[in-house]
Structures are given as structure tokens and as C-alpha cells.
Amino acid sequence: MGKTKETNQHTLDECTKSILPVRDALEVLSGKWKLPIIISLMFGNKRFSQIAKEVPGITDKMLSKELRELESNELVKRTVYGSIPVVVEYSLTEYGHSLKIVIKTLRDWGVAHRKRMMVES
Amino acid sequence: MGKTKETNQHTLDECTKSILPVRDALEVLSGKWKLPIIISLMFGNKRFSQIAKEVPGITDKMLSKELRELESNELVKRTVYGSIPVVVEYSLTEYGHSLKIVIKTLRDWGVAHRKRMMVES
DNA sequence: GTAAGTAGTATACAAAAGGATAGTGAAAAA
């Protein structure tokens, strides 16, 4: 009786210790568009319309909203050049680049997942 | 002129090659609850109400919905024992366990992210 | 003169995700 309860408590603690940081990460990264936008910026600094072309399916409204969120989380930097015509460049911050390994891992899993789905169908 | 266009086309292709698999992964994993549920099952097979206790804040409705989706993607297995009372056990499939590295990477980033936020405030 | 590109914003709407609360029916514990 005591044993079982202690064991449960122990795994619950360990469980929480894993869930909380993952939840912190998800708060910043979750949604359909943030990671694709970051991936596009990993290949170089881009302007608004360039990102729009490279992230298939995104609308201007979503891109603008997501860029603002990424900027407020210090993952992306926005720089304005000149005034006529206005040119705006987006780039990854150093912190944004720290997501490289997360993206690589997720990408590898995604590749395997797609293969698996192909075989099944 | 030709050079610039070729270069752009090249990075666009590479970019797409990264975005598509990440998008495949996100389709299965995105949302607030799926990864936390999987983490809870990484610590052992569980019954419905046990998962509900270990994933802080989740409602029965969300848990039931997410478990069904995870099952249909073959990440989670649902087993019914006996009939009175009904006992249902959830477990990770082997495929579900392949997410271990994804979760570890995300967790590590989340830990660093939380530290960073603490320092800032 | 017209179209396309620059970086977005405004508006209206539909769909999906998530939250709060209550209820089911049978059994076992208080």
C-alpha cells in the first residue's frame, strides 16, 4: 500500500518534470506556421513576400501575425531599410538559431513518418 | 541575373524539402495535449483517469479526443480488460516510442527557454 | 496607362480547438 503510493508519486513527479518544459516550448512554437517560417529563415534573411512564397499556403494575415509573435519572443529580428520604397528584412536571432536541432529532429521523424504512411496505403 | 534566379530556386527547393516533413510531423503532434499525453505514457501504461491526473489541466473531453486521434495514428494502443467494471489500459506502441528523441530535444530546449525567461524578468 | 511588386492592414466569415459543467450506469467503499 505504502509502496504503490510512493511509486506512483515518484513517476508523477518525473512525468511533470518532463511535461512542463515541453509545454513551455510548445507555447512558443506550436501552431501550423511558426516552425515553417523559422525554417525558411534558416536558409537566409528574407523579406516579407519572399517568406510568403517559401511557406506554402500561408496568407499575408497569418504571416504578419506569426512574425509579430516570433519577434516578441526574440526568435526573429525585423529590420527596416530606407523609406522609399520601404524594404523590411526578417532574420533569425542567435536564439532563433538554437532551434536548429529541434527542427532537425522533428524533420527526421517527419521523413520516417511519411515513409511509413506510404507503405501502409 | 541567371545566377540570382538559380540560387533563389535552389534555396526554395531546399527549404521546401525541410518544411514538408516538419509539417507532416506537426499534423500528428500539434496541439496543446498530444505530446504531454505521450510523455505520460512513456513512464508506463496507464488508465484513463491516471493520465488525466498526470497531465495537468486537461479535461476528460480533450483527453478522450486526443487519445482517439493518437490511436488512429498508431502511436497509442487501447486495450480493454474485463467487462464489470470496465478497465481500459492505454500504452505506447513501438512507433509511439520512436518519439522519445523528439520529446527529449524539445524538453531540453524548453528547459533552456525557461531559464532564459527567468533571467530576463 | 496599366500591371506588378513593396509590406502590409481591414473586414467579414467559417472552422477548429479548447473550456466548463453535468450526466451515464454499474460496483465498491464509507
Add this chain to the structure above:
DNA sequence: TTTTTCACTATCCTTTTGTATACTACTTAC
């Protein structure tokens, strides 16, 4: 006898996400 446990489902509601379309004001190219 009332409560608790089990594994959910039902209903209603709000918030978030996403889509579609049009618009701004200026410049360059055709």
C-alpha cells in the same frame, strides 16, 4: 445510504486559427 471510482459522452460556450477579398501608397517596368 451516500459517496467515489471507472471511462467516458453531451451540451454549450469562448477563443484561436484560418480563409477570402479588398485596400493602402508608392515605384518600377512594360
